[in-house]
Amino acid sequence: MNESINLKPGQINGETGIWEMVIGLEIHAQISSKSKLFSGAAASFGAEANSNVSLVDAAMPGMLPVINEFCVEQAVKTGLALNAKINNVSIFDRKNYFYADLPQGYQISQFTKPIVGEGEIIIDLDDGLQTIIGIERLHLEQDAGKSLHDQHPSKSYIDLNRTGVALMEIVSKPDIRSPQEAGAYVKKIRSILRYVGACDGNMEEGSLRADCNVSVRKSGEEFGTRCEIKNLNSVRFIIQAIQSEAERQVEILEEGGNINQETRLFDTSTGETRSMRSKEDAHDYRYFPDPDLLPLEFSDSWVQKIRETLPELPDLLKKRLVNDFGITPYDASILVEEKDYVDFYQKAANGKDGKLTANWMITELFGALKKENISLSNSPISPEKLGQLIALISDGTISGKIAKDVFAEMMKSKKSPSNIVKEKGLEQVSDDTEILKLIDKVISENEDKVKDYLGGKDKLFGFFVGQVMKLSQGKANPGIVNKLLKEKL
Amino acid sequence: MSDLLKFDLLSASIALKNKEFSSLELTNAYFEAIEQTSALGAYLEILKDRSMDMAKASDKNIKNGTARPLEGLPIGVKDMFCTKDVKTTASSKILENFYPTYESTVTQNLWDDGAVMLGKLSCDEFAMGSSNETAAKGNVVNPWLKNRKMSPGGSSGGSASAVAARSALAATGTDTGGSIRQPAAFCGITGLKPTYGRCSRWGIVAFSSSLDQAGPLTRTVSDAALMLNSMAGHDKKDSTSANLEMPDLMNYLDKGIRGKKIGIPKEYTQDGISDDIVSFYEKSINWLKDSGAEIVPVSLPHTKYALPVYYIIAPAEASSNLARYDGVRYGKRNEAASLDEMYETTRGNGFGDEVKRRIMIGTYVLSSGYYDAYYLKAQKVRRLIKEDFDNVFEEVDYILTPSTPTTSFELGKKQDPLTMYLNDIFTVPASLAGLPGISLPVGLDKSGLPIGIQLIANSFDEPGLISTARVLERSAEFNFIADGAAK
Structure with missing residues (x-):
């Protein structure tokens, strides 16, 4: 390895040369709404298990979703803040899969026609540089419930409080090139969300989570095969997970292997990612437009009204x-x-x-x-x-x-x-006579040093300033001390 | 025969208000009728105590002069409607012990207007079927030619059988591809499927959300008008419910059809349609002509694709709608070692063959790699079918067709699914287009089974549909009563 190469962030120096990372992020932001996306149940955090569950959330027979207009407004607001195209007509689709914490057997999401289209944001990096990251889309979707696997030796417990809570999924373009940029991107998105009030951005409570798509390539080459790291809930973990995942991929590629497109989890205890499911095991979600919901339609003037409320x-x-x-x-x-x-x-x-x-x-x-x-x-x-x-x-x-x-x-x-x-009594002493008294005292107590100073040891000037300041208990005005000392000496 | 059973919904409502008899007497007469006709198997739940209480309350309202439009009238409810604290199974084993904590909007509307609830009526499982043979609790028998055990049709077979057998004054149904109109035709009664969006779907067990629509099964067109008046209305809880006031249909009973144009689509007279039906179809055309309507031949060129399109879209939606029946939160659960096994055994044991077949078809047509070829294409053709109707309604006011290609068939003579699906060939197109349709009896075939004729109107023209159907009803003078009806 050539140790002398000066690597930029996001670059990995392998045996075969320098690799760069290609990163795209999907951020799931919980909308700050009192009630859920399609039901009147409360969306508050920390309530007793299964206490915020409506008939709709529990998917009782014959129950129907009704869109929460507040959430639509928040999505549009966020879209505008992301400098993105607002789609005046969008469609809710069903994403079908079986899981115990998904009572309907499908998640209502937006697949082909999201509420917000392409946009871009500027991110600030530590070195004061800025870069632009493209936004692919933003769509509205329901959160799933929570499975608790550690409450009983053989059974899982289900908490449906989160079921149906409104999320915005903000998908970036694969424009991110380093873990640091990814971190800055998440921080910027979080900041924008908080400014517009659409999401509290609280990562500890899960209001903001990110899935990271990571691949590596040699500079100028096509994108490599990507892996998706699911559900990261802190900027630190995002940075760590991307770095470790990219290094894992480089190692495999340099050994002549291939990257399997798969979904991975980040283990915070080891700092490494591990496989969750491969592409072959990926669900066929059988998306189709939700026939219980009409297309979401709104006018330009309504969007304009929202724009006027932006901070x-x-x-x-x-x-x-x-x-x-x-x-x-x-x-x-x-x-x-x-x-x-x-x-x-x-x-x-x-x-x-x-x-x-x-x-x-x-x-x-x-x-x-x-x-x-x-x-x-x-x-x-x-x-x-x-x-x-x-x-x-x-x-x-x-x-x-x-x-x-x-x-x-x-x-x-x-x-x-x-x-x-x-x-x-901490006021600064700027009175000349007061300060002169102190200077006289210092000079009289350090006659030998005065001689040295006059003999050419200029550096001793600092010593006299220090002594005067010390004597004044730091209250003497340092500018005046300097001036008077020079005159006196 | 109890004299009280002779009254239809409208005449009974007038008689109750004139205090010729009480709701309690009327309701009692229906319980006797239910007992007498119990061999037909129409009822899944009989709510004697509850309906007696409702009847008493109605009598009080009548006495106090505060009678509501359906005050004291005993009706049955298809088991697809969730009814509060009353077992609701959708005729499926998977919901065999499900007691909703809520009342569907449509049934609540009926109770709010004073109707008395006799009980819950059988249907095909999850409303999937055209013979009522897929019901978990077994067949329902058509009261016509009762010794031959004919099918009442489906999926609202229990509702149609009960109304024809006079064990309910009227009943609610749901129609996805013909589930109100086909059984009404088989049982010699009137069945109206309103415009999609006219009645709220909230609280109705979903089969195919873009097609499901509640409607009345009644003895007469006037009864259908009276009952739909109460059932319909905008509901904020159903995003697809139309925010549109429906005019009082009772004002349209005698408007006549002079000067109206009736379209006769050439695609609806095909091979395989029984001669008796063709003959009554022709008679019906002439009756309307004689009543002052202009008969116009029209074409709905995409009709032949309606059935295949329906059997892609309806199962696709059903495969998703039925995913919630997983044994986790309600209904039947078969315990197993793992979650996946629990799903498999619960759903494997809980659903019948026809439901499983449609879940599999629906899952297939939505799968990646097949979606474009099936589901997406079906949606496109559905739009073409709707456009056919839009074009025709530029020229004509109503469309007249047979309700079914054949009259009822014997139960238990196993038909293959495809033959069974052909039952809905005349009702499915209007369903796909979301249009209102009504089937009413116009005569009997050679073997003595009722023949139904269908009228289709433009979206939200239920008033005109009622006016036209009334003309046909008066001309047809269908006064036959099923031999298996309560006496």
């Missing part, structure tokens, strides 16, 4: 933050990741130094919250108080160093920064 979306918002607040595109992309973040930031930075606010929010606040495992919505420091802190720094009341102590105190006590500064 400012992350890409435009990012541009606006850069323009209005003078922050870097990279900081802006972090802030627009979540609607919460940007709302917080805009409140905190209102009338303040935008750049400084962004730094403090991203480095200090996010760091502290992460350490304490607190979400931004529960932050002990409100946006207004963070703004006050920024103001105190900007007008020279406190130094950046003192501000860190004040910040720590704010995290603990929830007090306002000005109170903390007052109580603890």
Whole structure:
């Protein structure tokens, strides 16, 4: 192996050369709807097993599905946010297969005519670069129930609470070329979903899950045979699973083998994928239009009305933050990741130094919250108080160093920064005579070092600054200390 | 014969309101009739206590002057309708102990209008059949030529047999490819299949969702109008139910047909149709002509494809609709070691041969590699069949055809499935096009079996269908009563 080759993300250096990954994602996003896609039962998470089940969900004889209009609106909203074509006529199909947690014996989905067609989104990568990922389609479908296999030695338990819950399946084009891009793509989709309010994006509760299609090829070659990794529920697992799956495929191909098109599962304990079912065992779903439902039809003017309800979306918002607040595109992309973040930031930075606010929010606040495992919505420091802190720094009341102590105190006590500064007497000392007193003291106590400095040891200047700051307990204005020290020496 | 059994739905409703007799007396008379004719096997469930309570409540309403349109009239319900707390099996073993916790919209509409529920009526299993021989609980006998044990037709065989035998004043049916009209023709009564979407399908055990439609089986055309008035209506719980007000059909009983054009499709007179039926078909044409209608020869060129198209689409939908009967949540379950085995034994034992046959056909035509050649092509031809009707209805107001190619046949003489399917050859095209059709008796054949004639109208023209059928009914003067009817 040639160790010196500089690999790009998504490339694998094999025995026979460099391989690249081709990745497509199917994201299943649960629509934030109080009731299910075709029934009035509640769609809430965490209810007692089989308590949110209507006659329709349980597929009682003679029961019929009725479309939930709210869910249709959410799909259209999301489609618009994905810059995608909205199909004014779409059709619900039945996907037929037997399973104990699928009471109807079929899932109502959209096969040939989905509600949303092609679109594209921009994703932000860690190195500040951006790339465009195509969207193939978005369609509405029902979730299945849940089988619990670990409750009884020989039987499986079935919970139908999820049965019929509304999902949007968002299918990307095979435009993704690295696990990192896949991660960024999922984050971007999640962010868009949260902005439009169509899905809470909560991956732990299963509101957002992804199936990853992965294949490998040598650069410029045709697509290889793909494998689908099912049901990944965190960005970290998505990245790990794709990497490990691509490496597995490269190994097989380099040994002269062939990739079997199959469905695989990611084992989080081993970090590897394993076969779930091969193509030969794949279901024949016998899709056909659901005769219980009319085609979904709506007018351009209805779509326009929905468009008017769309909030400012992350890409435009990012541009606006850069323009209005003078922050870097990279900081802006972090802030627009979540609607919460940007709302917080805009409140905190209102009338303040935008750049400084962004730094403090991203480095200090996010760091502290992460350490304490607190979400931004529960932050002990409100946006207004963070703004006050920024103001105190900007007008020279406190130094950046003192501000860190004040910040720590704010995290603990929830007090306002000005109170903390007052109580603890932390105001910055900018008065020349006060500072001169300190300088005189430092000089008199370090006469030998003064001699050395005057003798040419310029580096000792920092030492004097440090001593003065120390003596002032960090409160002296460092700019003035510098200026006066130079004069004095 | 109890005098009370002579009253049909409309005349009984008038007599009840005039207090000539009470609903309790009428209902009692029907229970005697049910007992007397029990050998016909029409009833699966007899609800004596419940109907007595309903009858008493109706008598109170009549007394208080708050009688509703069907107040106190005892009727039977095809077992395809889910009825709350009343066993509903769709004549299948797989649902042998199923008690719904809900009432179908159509039956609820009937009870809300004051009808009294006598019981549940047998049918072909999941409404799949044309002789009522696929019912899990066994054959239903046609009251005509009772000693010869003739088929009542199917799938609404129990409903047709009961109305003809006067063990129900009227009955509900469901029609997917002819399941109301063919048994009505075999049993010498009137059967109306409304426009698809006229009656809600909510709570009716689904066979083929794009074709299933509820309708009345009655003694007269007026009775059909009175009963459909109550059954029909928009239902938000059924997305395919039409959001369209139906005019009061009772206003159309005597509108006549002067100046109307009646289409006679050349494709409906074919080999294999019995001479007696041809002769009564010709008579019917003349009766309508004599009543002031213009007779117009028309062509529905895709008629010959209707049956094959039907036997692709209906089984395809059925194969999916019947997937829910898996023994997991309700109905019969055969325990087994694994989930797959449980499915296999439950469904293997629970479904009869005809149902299995259609599930297999349906699964096949939807399978990858066959979908385009069968299901998709059938959908395209279905559209052509609909267009045939659209074209013809540009020229004419109604279409007249025989209801069936033959009159009833003897039970138990095993016919092969294909011959059986031919029973529906005249009823299936209107089903595929979603059009309303009515079969009414116009005479008896040489052996004394009833002959039915079918009228087909354009979508949602039930009012005109009723007017036209009434003219034919009056001309035909069919006043025969089955020898096996209650006396």
